[in-house]
Amino acid sequence: MTATSAPASELTANSRDIRPGRIIIWTLLLIGGIIMITPLLFMFSTSLKTSGQVYDLRLIPAAPTFDNYLRVLGDGRFMRWFLNSTFIALTVTLSNVFFDSLVGYTLAKFEFRGRYFIFLAILSTLMIPTEMLVIPWYLMSSQLGWIDSYWGIMFPGMMTAFGVFLMKQFFEGVPNDFLEAARIDGLNEFTIWWKIAMPMVVPAISALAIFSFLGNWTAFFWPLIVTTSRELYTLPVGISSFSAESSIQWELIMTGAAIGTIPTLLVFLLLQRYIVRGVMLAGLKG
Amino acid sequence: MASVNAVPQARPVRFWDRLNIGTKRVIWAWAFLAVPIAFYAGIRFYPTFQAFWLSMTDWDLLSPPRFIGFANYQTMFADPVFWKVFNNTFLYLIIGTPVSLAISFLIAYYLDRVRFLHSFIRALYFLPFLTTAAAMGWVWRWFYQPVPIGVINGFLSTLGIAQQPFLRSVDQALISILIPAIWAGLGFQIIIFMAGLRAIPGTFYEAARIDGLGDWAILRKITVPLLKPTTVFLVVFSSIGFLRIFDQVYNMTSNDPGGPLNATKPLVLMIYQTAFSSYQMGYAAAQTVVLFTILLFVSLLQLYVLREKK
Amino acid sequence: MAKIELQGLVKDYGKTRAVHGIDLTIKDGEFVVFVGPSGCGKSTTLRMIAGLEDISDGKLLIADEVVNQREPKQRNIAMVFQNYAIYPHMTVGQNIGFGLYTAKLSKAEKKKRIEETGQILGLEKLLDRRPAALSGGQRQRVAIGRAMVRDPVAFLFDEPLSNLDAQLRSQMRMEIKSLHRRLGTTIVYVTHDQVEAMTMADRIVVMRDGHILQVGTPTDLYENPRDVFTARFIGSPSMNMVDGTIASGVLSTDGAQVEGLTLPAHQGKVLVGVRPHDLMVTDDVDGAGLSARGEVEAVEPLGSETLVHVKLGASQIIATAPGRVVPPIGSTVSLKAEANSLYLFDAASEKALGRA
Amino acid sequence: MAKIELQGLVKDYGKTRAVHGIDLTIKDGEFVVFVGPSGCGKSTTLRMIAGLEDISDGKLLIADEVVNQREPKQRNIAMVFQNYAIYPHMTVGQNIGFGLYTAKLSKAEKKKRIEETGQILGLEKLLDRRPAALSGGQRQRVAIGRAMVRDPVAFLFDEPLSNLDAQLRSQMRMEIKSLHRRLGTTIVYVTHDQVEAMTMADRIVVMRDGHILQVGTPTDLYENPRDVFTARFIGSPSMNMVDGTIASGVLSTDGAQVEGLTLPAHQGKVLVGVRPHDLMVTDDVDGAGLSARGEVEAVEPLGSETLVHVKLGASQIIATAPGRVVPPIGSTVSLKAEANSLYLFDAASEKALGRA
Amino acid sequence: VEIEYWQYVFDSRVQAMDQLIAAFQEANPDITVKHTTFPYADYQTRVVAAKVAGEGPDVVQLFYGWTDQFVKGGLIQPLDPEVFPYDAIEADFFPIVSAMKRGDSYYGLPTAVRSLALFYNKALFAEAGLEAPTNLDELLAAAEATTKRDGGGNIISAGITMDMAGQDHHWWREVLIRQNGGEPYDAEGNVAYDSESGAAALKFYTDLQTEQKVGQVGFMDEGQAAFRAGLAAMTIDGTFRLGAFEANPFEWGVVELPADANGMRSNYSSYFANAIGATAEGEELVAAQKFLQYISSPEAMEIWLDVVGELPARRDVALTKANLADPILGPFLKGLDYAHTTQFYDEAAQRQTAIDMVNRVLLEGQSIEDSITAAATAEQAIIDAGRQ
C-alpha cells in the first residue's frame, strides 16, 4: 500500500486538530462509552452484593462481598461449565475457520458451474430462523445418539454462512499469482489453500475467529435443549440454572455472567485491532 | 545443479492424468465443497423443507403429524394476535435498523478521528456485544423502573420531566425493548463501520478539501457514498437481526412474555411460544414460513434498492 | 532444458477466442520475448505453456513430448510473475526453498541449494528476512530464485519488471540477461515494453489480437518490420508515418519532399515511415532522402538529444536534434532523413513494401 | 495565476524533520518540477503548498500573501494525485463538476464549464461514464479536468503519471505540457522520473533528504550539475563515474587514459563523470579526451543505438555504439569521450569541480 | 436396572431428592436412579423434546397444571391400581390430589403440596402501628397505612404487591371470585366468572391501583422483588417462596389469606406431582413404580419438609400439631383445608388471559365488564382446545 491510501484519519491528524471541537467530541464519545457500559457496571455491582442486597439498586454496594464469586467458582460444576464452554467455543471456532475458509476460498477462487448458486444457497441460510430448526435437529441428534454429547452441542454451528461470506470476500482479494506460483511449484490445490492462501488472510481469520468465539461462548438455546447432564452444560446454561421456579438468584447469575464476560473481554482486547483490519480488508463488496 | 524434478517419463498414465487442467480444478472444487454441502443440506436445508411440510400439518410433537393443507395459515391470518405481532416485527425493523445504523455511523465517524485513548473508547462501545442477553435484560428492566428505583425515570425527574411507564405501557414498551437491542448490537456495527471508513483512501478526502468542501459536504458527498458496500452489509445483517429479535424481548418481559398485551411480541417469540409452550409445531412451522418469507423478501428488497447502479 | 513447440495453439474463453492457433518453435536455450499491446494474448499463451490454463486446441510439446494434459509440476517449468508472487508470510529462504517443495531432497541438501541460489542472486544476506522488508528489485530476485532453485527446463516470465521503477528496471534487465547466459535455460518472456524486448531477446515474437505478426531477432524487427504495427511497436519513440502516394514510380507525400529514392514497384496510397532518430533537425537538407519544414509544437530535451515535435500537414511527427539544441516552440525548422532510412507500407493492407 | 514563494519552509513530523527550511520562488506561470529520490520530501513540500499539511516553520506566500493558516480552498489551488483520487461513485461529468462545488455558478453555467473542460481534455464522449469504465490515461485526464475546471491560481501534481504505462506516460506528458502552454497557470509538479523532469520543466528543483540541492533549467542541470547526486540523477542512462586522482595538474584514472584536458585547480582524489552518450565505442581514440579499452560484458541494442556495458577496472561503465553495431559479448572494445564532455567532482565532498 | 428421574433445578429440591435416592437405593440395591435436572424455565420444553426423540424419563416431575398436556402427549402413563390402590390415595392425600385424575385413572402423586398466604413486612407494619390483616377490609386499611408516596403521588413503597404473573391470578380466580359469591368454573369445568361476582373481584383487584393507589402493577418488576427489597408491605405468595425470603434483611410474618366480610376464606393449592413416563415398561416400570411409591411415602415427605420446606401431601403427615403451631407453616397448612385447585389445560396460556385482563383495564382503560368477558372468552377457547 502506498502512503496515499493510508487511512484518512492519520493524514488529517494534524496538530491543528487539537481544537475545542475535537475535545468536545472526544468528551462526548467518552461519555457515550461510559453510558454504554453502565449496564455492565450494574452487572459487576450486583455480583458483589448478597442476595438480601440485590434489590438495593445502588451502583456501589453498601458492603461489597466476593462471596458470590467464591460460591460460584468454588462450585466444581461452574469450573466444569467454564471449561465446557471454552472447549466448545474453541472447537467450533476452529471448525468455522477451517470450513468457512475452505468454502469461501473455493467460491472465490475456483471457476465452476453452480458456484454462484452454492454461494446464494449458503447465504440464504442466514434467513432461516434457528428456532425453526431446533426440533429437527433434536430429532436428528437423538436418532444418531448425539444427545448429551459435546458433538451434539457443537454440530449445528460447525459452519456458518457469515464466515463463508467474510472469507470469500477476503480470498477474492488474494492475487491469483500467488496461487499459480504455488501450482507451478507443484503444490496440490489443498496445500495451496492451506499453505499459501490461508496465511495471507490472517486478519480475516482473526476477525472470523473472534466473532465465532463470541457467538458460541454465549450460545444458550441449543446447548440447553441438547444436554441432559449437568456436567455437559455450557456456561450460559449453567448460569441460568441458578434460576428456579419464579425465584431467580440474580446475584449468582450476575456473578456468573461477569465471570463469563471476562474471557471474551480478554479475547476482544487482545485481538480488537485485527477485527477492524480484518473487516476492513474484506472491503465488504456486498 | 542437477535436475531434481525431471519429468517422470515412464509413468503409467492414470485416469487423473488424462483429465484437463480445468476439469481437475472443478473436481478439486467439488471435493472441497463436499463436506460443507452435505452439512448444509443435512443441517440447514433438510430441516427447512421439513418445516415447510410441517406447516401443512397439525403436528403437536406428541402425535404423528397429519396433513391439513393450509389450515394453519388460515388460522394464522385470522388471528388478530398474529397481525399485532406481524406489526411489531416490522416496527422493530423499521425503527431499529435506521436508528442503530445512524447512531453507530455517527459514533464510528467521530471515533475514527479520535487518537487519544482510541482503543479504550472503542472497547467501551464494543463491550455490550460481549454480554449475555439474560443478565443484561434484567439490568435494563431495572433501569426502566419508576422512581425511586429506576435510573432513567430518576434522571427524567431531575430534568423535571414526568415519569414514563416504559415497559408498562402499550405504547412505549416496544421502544423500551428496542433500546437495549440496539445497545447490544451497536459495538459490532461501529467496528464494521470503522473498518469501512478506514478502507476509504485518504486522497479522496484530500482531493475534496482542495476542492473546497467542508466537513459536512465531505461526509455527504464522499464518505457516505463510498461507504455504501459497508452500509449494504450492515443494513442487511441488522435487518435480519431485528426481524429475528428474541433474546431482549424474552428476557425483558419474562413475567409476561411479549407483553403487556402483546405490545412487544415479535414473530420469533410467538413462534417460540407456539412451539415450546403450546407445542403446536405445525402452527409454529407455518409462522416460521412466514418469517422466512419476510426475511427473504426484506433482504432481497434491500439488496435491490441498494444495489450498485451501473 | 528443452525445446518448446507450439503447434496451432488455440485458447477459447467461452465463445471468445483469445489465441488463434499460433505456431512457434522455441529452441533449447533460447530467450524468446513476446511483445504486443494489452490484451493480445501474451499472458494467455504463456499460461498455456506453464500449464495454468487448459489448451483449447493444438499441441504443446516440451522436449518433444506432448504435454497438453500435464500438470504444471509435471512439466517442470518455472514461472515468475509481475507482482513477484513471493509469499509474504515466509522468509526469503523459505520462499526460495518453496521451489523445492516437491523435490525429494534431504533438509541439508535443500538448504545447500537455497544458499547456492541466494549467492547467485546476491541474496545471501537476506535469507532470513521477510519480503515486506525488501525492495522491489530484491523481491523480484527472490521470485527468480524460487524459480531457479529447482533447475527447471524453462523459465516463463510474465512482465516481471513492470512494477519496478525505471532505474531498477534497467538493472534487473541486465541481471536476467546475464542469468540466462550463465544458466543457458530456455526463457519465454512476456512484456509490453519494447526496450525490454529489444535488449533481452534472442528472438522477439510480436503478437496482436491472438495472432503472431512477426518473429525475428531484435535487429531484424527493427530493420525489417513486416507491417506498420510492428514498425511502430519496435523502436522508441515510435516510427513517424507520413501519408503518401506512389504514382507511376513517383512518391509524393503530405507536406514533405522526397528525392532520389529507389522505390518498390507499387501503385497507390502508401505510408512512409521514418524513425525519429533518422529524422534530424538540420539546415543541411540536400541530397537523397526525405526533407520537410514545419512548425515546432513541442520539444523534449533529454540532455543527450532533444526530441522535436513538428507539425507536418495535418499530423505531428517527431524528429531529433542534438542534445544542446532546443529549437523554440513556434519556430520553423527543417528536417532531413537520409535515403534508405525510409520504410514504405501499403496504406490499405499496412504491409511492408520495403525500404527506400 | 500567481507567484508562489517558499521562505525557509520546514516540516516536522513529531521529532523527525522531513523538510529542512527550503527557499524557492516559483514565478507566475512557471512549470517547476521537483525531483529527488523516494522520501526526500517532495510530496511533503507539495502538500504544504496545497494546505494539506501544516507548515511547521517558515512562510508560504501565494500572490505575495502569507497563506500559512489558510485552508486549501482559500488558497484556490488545484491538485492532482498519483492515484487520481477520482470518485468511483460519480460519473466523469460529476467528477469534473466537483471542482466547482463551492463555485457560485448556476447549473447551466456549471454544465457549460464541465463540457468545455471535457472538450479540452478529449473527454466529451465520456462525461456520463463511471470511472471504473475508464482507462488509466482517461482517469488521469478526469483528475486534471477536475483541477482545471475552476481556474485555480496554480496546479500541483504529485507523481501523476507513475501509475501509467510507458506509452501513455509519454503521451500524457505532452498533454500536460501543452495544457500548461495553453492555460499559462503556475504548475508545481513532483516526480521521481528524470525524463518527465527534463521534458516538462521550466525549472527543475532537485531535492535530497529534505534539502534543495540545485535549482535550474533542465539544460542547466544536465550541463552543469552541482554535485555527483544531481549529475547521476539527471540523464539516462546515468552518468558513469570513474575514480581518478589529480596530482600536480595531471589527472590519472583507474583504467582509462586522459589526454589534453584543461583541468581545474584541485589536488587529490576526484571522480570523473562521463555520460554514456558521450562515451562512444569507436576505433578512433585519438585526440583530446578520455579513452579506454575494456571487455564487453553486456549489450543492449535499442535499435537506434546500442548501449554497451564495458568492464573498466573494478567497475562497469556504459558506452554507446551506433544502432546497427552490436559488439559481441566478451570482445574488447575501445571507448572515447571527447574533451569537454568530462565532469570532474571532488571525491570527498562530491561537489562539482567543473568540466574538462 | 437403571431408571431415570427428572425434575427442574432448585438447590434444595435437588438435595432432597439426592437424599431420597440414596435411601431408596440402599433399600433396593438392584435399582439405580439417575437424577437429571433442567432449569425451570425450559423444563417443559426439555421433556417434550425428549419425548419426540423417544428418550423420556421413567419417573418425571410435573406441575399438576401440565397434566392434560402430558397425558395428551403420551408423556406419562396411568398409575396401575394394583400397585397404587386408588381408594387409599383418596383417603390419605389432600383432596387436591384429584387434579391428577383423568377419567378413572390417576396419573401421578405429589410428594409435597403448596398453598398461598399473605406475607407481611413486620417492620413496616410496626412503623404504622398495625397488626396483620385478617379480612379484606383490614387488608385495604393496612395497605393504605403502609403505602408511601413521593411529592408527585408516585408510590415509593407499596402497600401490597400487584403481580398477576405471580400468584395473584390464583388469588383472583380461586379466592376473590368466590369471596364475591361467584365461581371461577362451573361443574363441567367451563369458565363461569363472566358474571357480576367476577367483575366485582376484578374491580377489587384493579382498584388497588386505580382507586386505593396502594399498589402498582410492575412496581419493582416483580411482586416478590418489591417485598424482598422491603418496598412493599404485603405480598401474596406461596410456600415455595419461603426459601427466597429467608435472606430478607428484615422481619416478616405470614398469615392466612384474608377472609371476606362474612369471614369466608378460600385458598389455592398446587403441587408438583411425580408421574411414570410413558416409555417405562417391564423391569423399568416395576422399578419406577417402586421409586414413585417411595417418594410419595410419609418418610419421603418428612425429609422433603425438612430439606425443602414444602408441605407434605398426606394429611396425616402434614397436619401434625407441631406443624400447625408453626408460625410460618401454620397459615399455609390451614389454607390447605379450604383450598381449591384449578384444573388447568394450558397453565401458561390461562394465566396469560388473567394478565391481559388486568392490563386491558389498567393500560387501555377498558371497562371491567368488557375485559372480563374478553378474558372469559379467551380462556374458554383454551379450555375447549385442551379438551379436544
Ligand SMILES: Nc1ncnc2c1ncn2[C@@H]1O[C@H](COP(=O)(O)OP(=O)(O)OP(=O)(O)O)[C@@H](O)[C@H]1O
Ligand atoms: N479468464 C479469462 N476469461 C475470459 N477472457 C479472458 C480471461 N483471461 C484473459 N481473457 C481475454 O483474453 C485476451 C488475452 O488476454 P491476455 O491476458 O493474454 O492479454 P495480455 O497480452 O497478457 O495483455 P496484458 O499486456 O494486458 O497483460 C484478452 O482479450 C482478455 O480479455
Ligand SMILES: Nc1ncnc2c1ncn2[C@@H]1O[C@H](COP(=O)(O)OP(=O)(O)OP(=O)(O)O)[C@@H](O)[C@H]1O
Ligand atoms: N505522516 C507522516 N508522518 C511521519 N513521517 C512522514 C509522514 N509523511 C511523510 N513522512 C516522512 O517524511 C519524509 C518525506 O516524505 P515524502 O512523502 O515527502 O517523500 P517523497 O519525496 O514524496 O517520496 P516518494 O517519492 O516516495 O513519494 C519521509 O522520510 C517520510 O518517511
Ligand SMILES: [Mg+2]
Ligand atoms: Mg498479461
Ligand SMILES: [Mg+2]
Ligand atoms: Mg511522494
